[in-house]
Amino acid sequence: MAVHTAAQHSSSQVLPFRESLMAMIGISFVTMLVALDQTVVGTALPTIVSELKGFDLYAWVATSYLLLSVITVPIFGRLGDYYGRKPFVIASIVVFTVASVLCGLANSMLFLVLARGLQGIGGGMLVGTAFACIADLFPDNVVRLRWQVLMSSAFGIANAVGPSLGGFLTEYYGWRSVFYVNLPVGALSLVFVWRYLPHLRHVAHEGKMRLDWPGAALIAIALGSLQVFVETVPKQGVTAETVALIAMSVASAIALWFWEKRCPHAILPIDMFRNKSLAALFTLGILGGFTMFSLLFYAPLLFQGGFGMSPKDAGLMITPLVVFITIGSIANGRIVTRVKNPNSMLYVGFALLVVACLGVVIATRAMPRPVLMTFMLIGGLGLGFVMPNLTVFAQQTAGRQHLGIATALLQSLRMIGGMIGTALTGTLVTHLYASGVKLALDKDHASHWYPDLSDPQILINREAQDTLLSQLGAAGHNGALLLEAAREALVAAIHIGLALAAIVAVISLWQSRRVPPIRLKGPVDPTIVAE
Template sequence: MNKNKYVFIGLVITTLISALDTNIMQTASPTIVNQLGGLELFSWIFVVYMLVSTITVPLYGKLSDMYGRKKLLMIAVALFTVGSILCGLANSMVMLIIFRGIQGLGAGGMIPLSMIIVGDLFTIEKRGKIQAVFSAIWAISSIIGPILGSFFVEAMTWRWIFFINIPIGIATILFLIPYKEAAAYKKTYIDYKGFFLFGISITLLLLSTSLSNPFWYVISGVIGFILFVLVERKEQHPFLPVTLFKNKGLLSTNLFMLIYCLSFYGTSNFIPLYLQESSQMSIYKSGLILLSIALGWSFGSTPAGKWIIRFGYKVLFMIGSIVTTVSGLILYLFIQDLSYIGLFIILTIQGFCFGLLFALGTIASQEFAESNIKGMSTSLQIFLRNIGTSVGVTIMGVIINHGVTLAIGMKNVFLYALILSFITIFLSFRIPEKTSPVGETALLK
C-alpha cells in the first residue's frame, strides 16, 4: 500500500467523523437537554457549530496556501477531537455550547482541506470517483448516525457521542503522518482585518436565518459586508484575492454553485416531512426516500472526471442544470400525484445532477485556479455552497410556514426553487469549456 492510500484512508475517516457528528447530534440532543437543562439554549448547540465551522472555511483555505494542507488538517482534526472531549465533559448547557464552538473551529477545516488534498494528489479522472466515496460516507452516516446516537443514549450515555471521536481523531492523524507534500508553500501577509469584517458580516447574516426577528441582523450583516468590500478595495493583500474574481472560470463556477444550492439542493430537507403529513407515511419509510438522492449522487459524481476530459465543463454544467430544472418542474406540477416509486425516481435523477455538479464545481475550483491560490479557491466554493444551502433551506422553511396547507407550502417551495434553477441554466452558459493554462483562465470565452 503506497502512502497516498494511507492518506486517502485518513481523508475518508475525516469525512466520516464530520458526517457522523451531524447525524448523531440530532438524535441525542433531546436527552442532552433533559440532563443539562437550558431548553431555551437548545438551538445554540447547532447554531454555534454551524457559525464557526462556516466562517472559518475561507481562512483554512488561505492558511493552507501558505503553510501546507497536512499541518492545517492535522490541527483541524486535533481541535475537533479536543472539542469533542470537552463536550463530553460538559456539565451545563453554556459549557456545551462553548465547547461545540471549539468543535466547529476544527470542523471548519476538515472537509475543505480534505478536498484540497484530493485535488493535490489525484488526477481529474480519479477525483470524481473519490467524491463518490465521500458522498457514500455521508449517505451511510445519515442512516447509521441516528442508530448510533440512540445506542449511546440508551445503552451508555450521551457523552459517548463525543468520546467516540477520540480514537477516530487519533487514527486520522496517524494516517496523515506519512503524507509528504511536494508543493512549496509561500508565506504571505494575512489580512486579519478583512477576515474579521468578513466573519462578523457572515455571522450576522447566518444568525438571521436562526432567529425569529432577523431584520436588524440582516441590515447589520449587509452594512458589514459593504464595509468589508470598501476596506478590501484599498488593501494591498486582501483576504479574498482579487484573482478569484477576475478569473472568469472561478467567478462563473462559484456563482453557479451558490445559486444552485439556493434552489433545489435544499428541497430534500422537507420531502420526508411532506410524506409524513400528506400521506401519513411512517418516519422510517419517509426517511428512506432520501436514499434515492445518495444513490443518484454516486452515479453522477463517479464519472465526472472522465466526462470533463471528454466533454468539457460548460456542456456538463448545462446538462446538469437543465435536467435539474426539468425534474423540478415535474415535482412542482405533479408532487401530489406521484407515487412513492415515482418520487424515488425523480429524486434519484436530481441526486445524479447534485453529484455531477458538485464534483464539477470542486474540480473546476481547483483546475481554474493558479497553484498559489488553489486552497483558497476550493475553500471559497465550499463556503459559498454552505451559505447557499443554509439560506436556501431557511427561505424554504418560511415559504412552507406561510402556506395555507403543507401541500400548498411544498408546492410554493418547488416554485421558488424552479425560478432559481432557470438562473443556473443561464449561468451555465458563462462557464468556460476547458481549463486554460495558468494565468490565462480569465481570457476564456
C-alpha cells in the same frame, strides 16, 4: 526531512499509488468525521433538549457550529495556500475530536452550544484545507476526479448511515454516545493523515506571511451577521434587530471589498472575483447550495409530517437522494473526462435537480413510493454531477497560487447558499403552514388550540398527537379532521417552498452558460514541494 519535487513521481500525482491511496483514505476519514457528526447529531437533538431543558437554545446547537465553520473555512483555506495544508488538517482533527468529547460531557445547553462552536472551528479548518489537499496530491484534473470518488463515497456512506446510527445510539446508549462516536473516526483520521499525507507547500511562498487580521475580522462579522440573520428571520420576521443584522453584514462585506483591494497580503484575493469564470462558479455554488439544502431539509419533513410516514419509511425515501450523490460523483468522474465539453455536465446536473424539485412539488400521499424514490434518485444524481465539477473547475481556473482559497470559498459559498435557502424556504413554509392551520381552526371555532398545532413538529411526534387528539375530543372537536387539515397545510406550504428551490435550480441552469469552456486535460502547474 527530505524535500523532493512533485514531478519526481509523476506530473499527474505527487506520490506513488500506494502512498496516494493511504493519503486519500486519511482524507476520506476526515471527511467522514464531519459528515457523520452533522447527520448523527440531528437525530439526537430532541432527546438532548428534553434532558438538558434548554429549548430556547435548540437552534443554536446547529447555528453555533455552522456560524464558526462558515467563518473559519476561507481563513484557513488561505493559510493552507501559504503554509501547506497538513498542519491544519492535523489541528482540525484534534480540535474537532476534543470538542466532540466536550459535547458528550455537556451538563447544560449553554455548555453544549459553546462546545459545538469549538467543533465548528475544527470543521471549518477541515473543510478549508482537506478538499484542497486532493488538488495538491493530484495536479492533473482527470486523475483527481477519479481519486475524488473515495472522498465522495466516504461522504455518502456517512450521510446514509448517520440518521439511523444516531437513532440507534440515542435509543440504546444515550445521546452522549452520538458525540463519542467521533473518537474512533478521529483517531483513525489522525493516524492516516500523520503517517501518509505529505506536507505540501508552494515553492513561490517563502518567508513569513503577514496574516490579514482586519480582513479575517470583516469576514467573521459579514458571515456571522448573515448567519444570525437567516436564523432569526423565520422566527421573528422583519424587525429592527433583523434589519440591523443584515445591514451589518452588507456594510462589513463592502468594507471587506475595499480593504482587500488595498491590502498587500489579502486573505481574500479580490482578483479572483474579477475572473469571469470563477465569479460564475462561485455564483453557481451559492445557487446550488440553496437548492441542495432546501431539498435535504424539507423533503424529509414532507414525507414524515405531510404524508404521515414513519421515521424509518421517510429515511428509506431519502436514502436514494444521499446514496446517488455518491453514485453520481463516481459516474461523473468517468463521463466528464471523456466528453468534448465538460461544462455540459453542469447543465445535465442542474436539469436533473429541476426535475427532482418539481417531482417533490407535485408529490401527493397517493403517489406510489417507487415514483417518489425515483425523484430522490434523480436529485442525488444531479448533485453528484454538479458538486464535484464546481470544485474541480474552480481549482483549474484559480491556478496553483489561489487553489486553497478558491476551494474553501466555494465550500463557504455553498454553505451560505444553503443558509439562505433554508431561511427563505423555511420562512415560506412556516408562514404558509401557520396561516393554513389558523384558517382550519377558525372554521371549527377552535382557534385557542393554535399554539399546539402551529409547530409542524406536532405532525411527527406521535405521543404529542395522541395527547392533543384526546384533548380536542374532550372539548367536542374532531381532532383527526383538524390534524388532517394541518397535514394538508404543511404539504401545500412545502410544495410552494420547494417550487422556489426549483426556480433557483432553473436560474442555475441558465447561469451555467456564463462558465467559459473548461479544459480538464493536464495538471494545474505542479509547482509544489513535498517535505
